[in-house]
Amino acid sequence: MADALKIGIAGLGTVGASLARILQTRMDALTVACGRPIAITAVSARDKDKDRGFDLTGIAWFHDPVEMAEKADIDVFVELIGGAEGPAERSLRKALKRGLHVVTANKALLAKHGVELAKLAEEKGLLINYEAAVAGGIPIIKTLRESLTGNSFSRIYGIMNGTCNYILTRMEKEGLSFADCLKEAQRLGYAEADPTFDIEGNDTAHKLAILTTLAFGNQIAADEIYLEGISNITIEDIQAARDLGYRIKLLGVAQKTASGIEQRVHPTMVPVNSVIAQVDGVTNAVAVESDILGELLMVGPGAGGNATASAVLGDITDIAKSRPGAQRVPVLGRPAHLLEAYSRAKMKRHEGGYFIRLTVMDRTGVFASIATQMAENGISLESIVQHSGSGASENAKTIILVTHATMEGAVRKAVAAIKEEGYLLGEPQVIRIERPKSV
Numbered sequence: 001m002a003d004a005l006k007i008g009i010a011g012l013g014t015v016g017a018s019l020a021r022i023l024q025t026r027m028d029a030l031t032v033a034c035g036r037p038i039a040i041t042a043v044s045a046r047d048k049d050k051d052r053g054f055d056l057t058g059i060a061w062f063h064d065p066v067e068m069a070e071k072a073d074i075d076v077f078v079e080l081i082g083g084a085e086g087p088a089e090r091s092l093r094k095a096l097k098r099g100l101h102v103v104t105a106n107k108a109l110l111a112k113h114g115v116e117l118a119k120l121a122e123e124k125g126l127l128i129n130y131e132a133a134v135a136g137g138i139p140i141i142k143t144l145r146e147s148l149t150g151n152s153f154s155r156i157y158g159i160m161n162g163t164c165n166y167i168l169t170r171m172e173k174e175g176l177s178f179a180d181c182l183k184e185a186q187r188l189g190y191a192e193a194d195p196t197f198d199i200e201g202n203d204t205a206h207k208l209a210i211l212t213t214l215a216f217g218n219q220i221a222a223d224e225i226y227l228e229g230i231s232n233i234t235i236e237d238i239q240a241a242r243d244l245g246y247r248i249k250l251l252g253v254a255q256k257t258a259s260g261i262e263q264r265v266h267p268t269m270v271p272v273n274s275v276i277a278q279v280d281g282v283t284n285a286v287a288v289e290s291d292i293l294g295e296l297l298m299v300g301p302g303a304g305g306n307a308t309a310s311a312v313l314g315d316i317t318d319i320a321k322s323r324p325g326a327q328r329v330p331v332l333g334r335p336a337h338l339l340e341a342y343s344r345a346k347m348k349r350h351e352g353g354y355f356i357r358l359t360v361m362d363r364t365g366v367f368a369s370i371a372t373q374m375a376e377n378g379i380s381l382e383s384i385v386q387h388s389g390s391g392a393s394e395n396a397k398t399i400i401l402v403t404h405a406t407m408e409g410a411v412r413k414a415v416a417a418i419k420e421e422g423y424l425l426g427e428p429q430v431i432r433i434e435r436p437k438s439v
């Protein structure tokens, strides 16, 4: 039997501790599957005294992950600390420079430094595996990077943040408050160390940027993503969406258009009878549309210790099974030096349906004025309803409009003009509508 693959795990929190426990309890089965044992020979975290539910006997402990990357007796450096900079970045770079393969779940780091790290790994014939970085346990990286080679992609979109989907689902189904749902997501280990990354959409943007690169072959462009989080979505919006036959999900969408690639993350209304609308709780879903395959939808657990550790484990076992000197799959789907410059499509040219909720003074002429502004901006309405929705006071009315497909620029202009009219009470709510092709 071949020698053991020696791994060092930096970060023993939700994901790292789950991984260590699984590796220790499944050792025999993993040895059979990989044709060699996988041994944890080093770990790093801040607190050595914390009980993490696995046996540390014979494992070297490092308080400093950079020192572990530099000195530990390991073949693979597994980075599960998190963060685009700091110890995660420094230790991962050190590991590559030393000639170690790397496995990471760190989408923030890859979204920021992925291209440069991929170049470094490829120059040295090393692997960076990162299945857990996008959509938790769903094997979307391998699917795009290996299984769908040769396809030309037109759109890739999905629910990529378990925390947000968990919050939106519990708000809708149980009427719980946003704050209570977020607290519970944190307790369950779904949220990022700083949960604003989840709720403001940054985490989805990091993941989307990685998928865009794999699908379209461009440099990672996380900073070019149009971004809106879910923190201003109210129970009223969720109920209005349901009444109109939609559900609200935080989607990341990357789409090829005539003027470039559109990347956007925002709360989105999806038809209630679509599969993606049924994806609840921490579950994620990623849909891919391509010319040879057609439409593919992958659904599975998007966050949490075991689901994420499952993806990390798959990455480690791939390295354990790989033959020395074998051809390496390029980190980002094509060699990093061949990635193309990113060409951004302007958001104001985005075309789609819109839900617009306006709280207005209850006075004559308001309804007609809104309809006029829409018409003057060439926006065709699918429906316009007026009611005293929850949150509207005695002298206020809620008006909800749903548009047919129209340009974002026209919607922005119409809403700005309505604001000028002086009858709005509070900020308008605008939510884009996304339609799956068939699923």
Ligand code: NAP
Pocket: 010, 011, 012, 013, 014, 015, 016, 044, 045, 046, 047, 048, 050, 063, 064, 065, 079, 080, 081, 082, 083, 087, 105, 106, 107, 108, 132, 133, 136, 189, 190, 191, 192, 193, 302, 303, 304, 305, 308
């Ligand atoms: P976590 O629970 O916060 O764990 C972070 C670990 O890093 C802890 O063990 C912590 O040590 C250690 N650490 C932090 N700073 C350190 C430092 N300066 N030196 C040494 N160790 C340090 O995070 P997590 O949820 O496991 O996430 C880890 C990574 O996986 C992140 O990149 C995250 O985005 C990604 N991810 C997480 C999930 C999920 O569901 N949680 C899913 C997919 C991807 P102590 O324990 O001693 O404090």
Ligand code: HSE
Pocket: 133, 135, 136, 160, 161, 162, 163, 164, 190, 191, 192, 198, 203, 302, 303, 304
């Ligand atoms: N905080 C992330 C989420 C973890 O909620 O989806 C998985 O990447």
